[in-house]
Amino acid sequence: MTRRERRERRRSDGNDPVDDATLALLVEVAGTPKPGNVDRHRDLDDLRFESFLGGAVGARAGLELAAETANGGSPDGTVGVGDAFERAVEGMAARAGTNTQFGCLLLLTPLVRAAADPDRDLSPAGVGAVCRATTVDDAVAFYRAFEAVDVAVGDPPPGADDLDVRRGSDAEPALRERDMTLRDVLALSAAPDDLDRVPDRNAAEWVEGFPRTFRAAEWILTDEGPLADRAARAFLGLLAAEPDTLVASTRGAETAREASARARAVLELGEGEPDKGNATGPVGSVDAVDAAAVHDADLDAAESLAEAFAAEGINPGTTADLTCAALFVALRRGAEVAP
Incomplete structure (x- = not known):
């Protein structure tokens, strides 16, 4: 089956994961307010709302590649998740002129691959299998993607200086x-x-089976009102649950923890015990936040x-990445932008 035939088949089924991934990127930036982030009412000094729209459009070719190569479907059988991610980042950077959605794409690429793969499903197990199937070549492509944009990252763990992502290729x-x-x-x-040290939440998703993504997707699915408002509320829940990695990288771990405490205060959540309702996990985890809150x-x-x-200057960008991933899962599970 040719690339065009695969694309037409997905679209004729009315079930195109690339459309949903693109829409997730757009709805995420449209949600407001998302404290510290660009939204449809607020620009930052070095980032504008329309840059994110451009980034979403530019990333599409890479997301298409992630879907079209699911289950070994690439024309030569060699294109992996890393190559799809690199293509998405390059397209994003070319259209936006800066780094708008690097972390979003790191989460969306394996999610799109799992959703498009006929032998897997969009579940923690399905996306976990995609992540476990990655190769050294995928890692090399991931590192090359850092050459396309400036990404704020912390220092590598002790003994891993030669694996600092800032080294690129x-x-x-x-x-x-x-x-x-x-x-x-x-x-x-x-x-x-x-x-x-505040863990890298996006990296933890890859290792743990995307628990934050699927938890927040349920918040969105069971919420009411405009989808962009649901996204904004999910953002607050994610930030309240755990300190943001980008804030920790740019402003320090203590500031990141204080920012989460301030989000908890907005949600009127306590600091010592898990919230009531369907909260099931310990304080400091996404499962400690009740959907009703x-x-x-x-x-x-x-x-x-x-x-x-x-x-x-507090910018919880990793929380925005997780919100975008949750929107994708919610859209795949029936969330709609229509009233």
Whole structure:
């Protein structure tokens, strides 16, 4: 089957994961307020709303590649998740002129692959299998993607200086010598040995089976009102649950933890015990946040926090990435933009 035939087949079925991934990118940036992030009412000094629209359009070719190559369907059988991700990042950067959705694409690429694969489903097990199937070549492509844009990242773990992602393609010999797959690389940041360090939440998704993504998708699916408002409330829930990685990288772990505490205050959540309702996990995890608390979030109250975060330069970008991934899953499971 040719590339065009595969695309037409997906669209004729009315079930195109690439459309849903593109829509998730667009709805995520349209949600407001998302304290500290660009939204349809607020630009940052170096990022504008329309840049994210351009990034979503530019990333589509890479997302198409992720879907078309599911289950070994690439024309020559060699295109992996890493190559699809690299293509998406390059397209995003070319159209947006900057880094708008690097982290979103890192999460969306395996989700799209799982959704498009006839032998898997869009579930923690399905996307987990996609991540475990990655190769050293995928890791090399992931590192090359850092050459297309500037990405704010922390220092590598002790003993892994040769695997610093900021080295880009120069890290290829170390990756091959260590036989590091893309999932192996992300596992280095998912659970750092230093307990004071905020884990990389996006990397943790890859290693843990996307628990934050699927939890927040349920918040969105069971919420009411415009989808962009549901996304904004889910963003607050995710930020309240765990400190944001980007904030920790740019402003320090303590500021990241304080930002989460401030989000919890907006949701009127306690600090010592899991919230009532369907909260099932310990404080400090996404399962500690009750869906009802998210659904009842006062977006007017969140507006004050948004203004404060913008003034203080606190940008919870990783939380936005997770919100985008959750939107994709919610859309695949029936969420709609239509009233």
